[in-house]
Amino acid sequence: MNEMYFKSILIADIKEKTARFQKFKKGFNVITSQENHVGKSSMLKSLYYAMGAEIDYDNIWDKNTKVYIVNICINEKNYTIARFQKGYALFEENNLILLTKSASYELPKKYEELFSFAVYLPNKETKKIELAPPVFTFLPYYIDQDKGWSGLYDSFSNLNQYKKNDRIKSLYYHLNIYNRETIELMAKRDRIKEKKEELKEKEEKIRITLQALLEETQNLLPADNLDELERNLQIPKENISILVLELGNLRNKIQTLETTMAQHEHQLEIIQEYKKIKINTEIENKQMILHTCPKCGYMFDEEIYDIVRSNYNVHNETYMCQQIQLIINSISSELEKYKEKYVKSMAELEKQEKIYDESQDSYEVYIRQRGLKDSVNHFNEQLGDNVYQQKQCEKQVKEIDKKLRKLPNKKEIEEKYIEEVRLDIIKLDAWNAAYDGKIKLLNPIKAQGTLENKIILAQVAGLFQTMDALNSSTIRFPFVVDSPRAKEASHTSSKEILKLIFEMNMLPQVILATMDYNDFEEDMKCSAKVTVLTEKKKLLNNKTYETHKKYIEEIFALLKDI
Known part of the structure; x- marks a missing residue:
């Protein structure tokens, strides 16, 4: 012993x-x-x-x-x-x-x-x-x-x-x-685990930075030299002109549809009011009956109602109201589609305006674009290396655990x-x-x-x-x-x-x-x-x-x- x-x-x-x-x-x-x-x-x-x-x-x-x-x-x-x-x-x-x-x-x-x-x-x-x-x-x-x-x-x-x-x-x-080898292995394992945690924290920071850079580069056209940048900048300039014309047409169409829908809504209210206040059913006597517009207070008689009714070529008030409502619904649906197109075109215009800014010097835009591109590449390399190191840490920990199990x-x-x-x-x-x-x-x-x-x-x-x-x-x-x-x-x-x-x-x-x-x-x-x-x-x-x-x-x- x-x-x-x-x-x-x-x-x-x-x-x-x-x-x-x-x-x-x-x-x-x-x-x-x-x-x-x-x-x-x-x-x-x-x-x-x-x-x-x-x-x-x-x-x-x-x-x-x-x-x-x-x-x-x-x-x-x-x-x-x-x-x-x-x-x-x-x-x-x-x-x-x-x-x-x-x-x-x-x-x-x-x-x-x-x-x-x-x-x-x-x-x-x-x-x-x-x-x-x-x-x-x-x-x-x-x-x-x-x-x-x-x-x-x-x-x-x-x-x-x-x-x-x-x-x-x-x-x-x-x-x-x-023994000495055992404790060194355990200490090594602890150090590797700490390193992996540090790498994980660093990975999160790299990903946040990359996301911010990628969002910034979305507003920049890629170019390898100034001439290519000038050519690329013509594209947003032309797009802006097309978008401005398209927005004008969309705005005119929206205004026309809004006016037409307002007219139909007004005439629908007249017919609905007429149905409510119609008192004298003896139309053969052609007694003058006055009616009041519910919106503007305008006094109108049977002759005005007849004109409204003739516009829709329908004599039954209930059926006439249904038809006018269908027309209003159709116009409203069409109006919503044009408004959505207008909003999308405005967003695209804003994007193209960010890309093409006549106040910016082309060389500055090029330098910024190249710098962002290099930064993105740099952080992508860092991210790849970081993930690889984490996998290596996991592999080393498994190998040490295998030895310690003996x-x-x-x-x-x-x-x-x-x-x-x-x-x-x-x-x-x-x-x-x-x-x-x-x-x-x-x-x-x-x-x-x-x-x-x-x-x-x-x-x-x-x-x-x-x-x-x-x-x-x-x-x-x-x-x-x-x-x-x-x-x-x-x-x-x-x-x-x-x-x-x-x-x-x-x-x-x-x-x-x-x-x-x-x-x-x-x-x-x-x-x-x-x-x-x-x-x-x-x-x-x-x-x-x-x-x-x-x-x-x-x-x-x-x-x-x-």
Whole structure:
């Protein structure tokens, strides 16, 4: 199994001339005490801090005055990593193989070589895939007393250079779902999709511009030179003359039809009025009967009515009204047709007048026409290229999706993780029906109060158990866990928590800090190297510094001059 574990740590305060040297064994290690403030947390914080992960210490601990030196074993090979402030020295056995102040690239690059493992994430600002700093390599392997029990995978600091959703996806690396090639493919796919959206927006703008240009060119005759333009301009000039003559004829015809229709309407009203006011039916007596025109008030007698009636050669008033109405309808229909022709001719005249404008210089018209033509051609080319690029983007996305489908099945891995976490929560006597359907690898469940520690621990354990069940080939690191019982008043609950931690034998090493471990030691099935701290605020001492003084000062001299 690909693995790494801590063999020892040496912490030395250069200013106070004090130090602490602590050995660890492969497997289970416990740092315990009966009192607080003896340095358990500071020792555990220093392990991954020495390796380049940023961690917040309490105010009493000045990390900038201290040299941190850890001895580690990677697949049976021994290495030493020393840190002072932002400087790092990495030794293979006793040979210096790296001296750097670059924890963002050179150090993780060397770790990638040694661990055969690295995490690559998209930068929040540039969107480019980059090698993530060491903190993301160790992210699930440390639970801090101060921050780790209030949020899953929140124990380290300085994580905000990446988006939260991207940060937690680093877990996929530990499960062997992602590697550098995978994340680069996904980032490439996202960039291609963004490019396609930009192309789509640009396409819309090009089409709007083209439509406006095409509308403008409708009023311009095409010409390849000035002579051709002059000849083409004669066409609208002649058309204008024809249209003006045609409009005059149409206007005269409309006026004639309107006059004729008015006459028929007038005579129809006379007959209709006569029918209403005819009183005396004894026409033989030829008694003079006066009638009044309903429109103009003119008085007319029977003789006038007879004249109107004789015009239509009909004696029956009702039938006469029907015939006159038919004539009026026919004239009205014909009049509408001529009016439509008149409107169309006027529109055509306006169009031809726009084409032919004697006030415009022919050369200016030619230049404008050529410019618009060139612009239309240019934007058509842009549109064609834009559509082609969009199709290429779609093709590239499909190819990437095809490659990504060959990855380990995320669904199966997620199901295994859910199963393991569920069992762990039940073991810790913290199960609640509300958790059904809520357990997700990338969206941790939360709890409050005394259950919070249990729920966080169950999810971390579930991750390691899933890695083990799937035989993940990625490297396993030490699990460093500080004060998992801090919120547990119950002796039984405390024992359940410790038992679950001691079941993590799939890991090369567990380093646990907890109070009063002697109260639970007999219940633990696995043996552990137990270190008991007794003196408050005296984790570092002068005697240890003197013992390792030469080595400490050699390392300090090397690091301070980087």
